[in-house]
Amino acid sequence: MKYIIKNRLFPALLALCLLLGGWSTAQAATGPVGYVDFIYLVNQHPDTAQANAALKAEQEAVKQEFETKAPDLSDQDKQALDRQLVQRLEQKRLELVKPISAKVVAAANEVAREKGLSIVISKNEVICGGVDITADVLKKISKN
Numbered sequence: 001m002k003y004i005i006k007n008r009l010f011p012a013l014l015a016l017c018l019l020l021g022g023w024s025t026a027q028a029a030t031g032p033v034g035y036v037d038f039i040y041l042v043n044q045h046p047d048t049a050q051a052n053a054a055l056k057a058e059q060e061a062v063k064q065e066f067e068t069k070a071p072d073l074s075d076q077d078k079q080a081l082d083r084q085l086v087q088r089l090e091q092k093r094l095e096l097v098k099p100i101s102a103k104v105v106a107a108a109n110e111v112a113r114e115k116g117l118s119i120v121i122s123k124n125e126v127i128c129g130g131v132d133i134t135a136d137v138l139k140k141i142s143k144n
Contacts, residue, residue: 031118033130034111036137038122041104042097045141051096058092107140108133 042048062085070078111133112120120133 031116034108034115034117034120034133035123035126035130036108036120036132036134038104038108041108041134041137041141042100044138045100045104047100047103051100055089055093055096058089062086062089104137104141107137110140111136 066081066085069081073081108120111117115131115133115136117131117133121130123132123134
């Protein structure tokens with residue numbers, strides 16, 4: 001199956017959207033800014049290994065399904081099947097990442113409140129300044 005997604009469980013765009021989703025524009029102007037390496041935190045979360053294993057199992061199932069069905073299909077039908085299976089795989093990936101991302105966001109929100117931060121952004125967006133709270137968030141998610 002040549003269009004199968006590589007084993008990247010957590011794209012940066014989704015992570016950034018989830019991370020910033022809990023903060024309002026009004027809060028941004030009232031206090032210091034924190035930042036985290038969200039992808040790192042998601043990858044370090046205790047549930048990530050299990051999610052990766054589940055995604056790998058789904059990838060194998062998708063590959064096997066494609067290999068079973070493809071020999072009897074036209075090229076156009078093979079492409080349609082490939083798109084369908086890739087979409088199924090993407091849905092599974094999102095299903096697996098959502099609860100982990102939510103836990104990281106909740107931990108980041110806790111740390112931000114504890115430190116009096118008004119907003120937390122992705123480390124990749126920081127040019128200068130801000131407070132790196134990645135280690136503090138990692139401690140919180142490691143406890144759970």
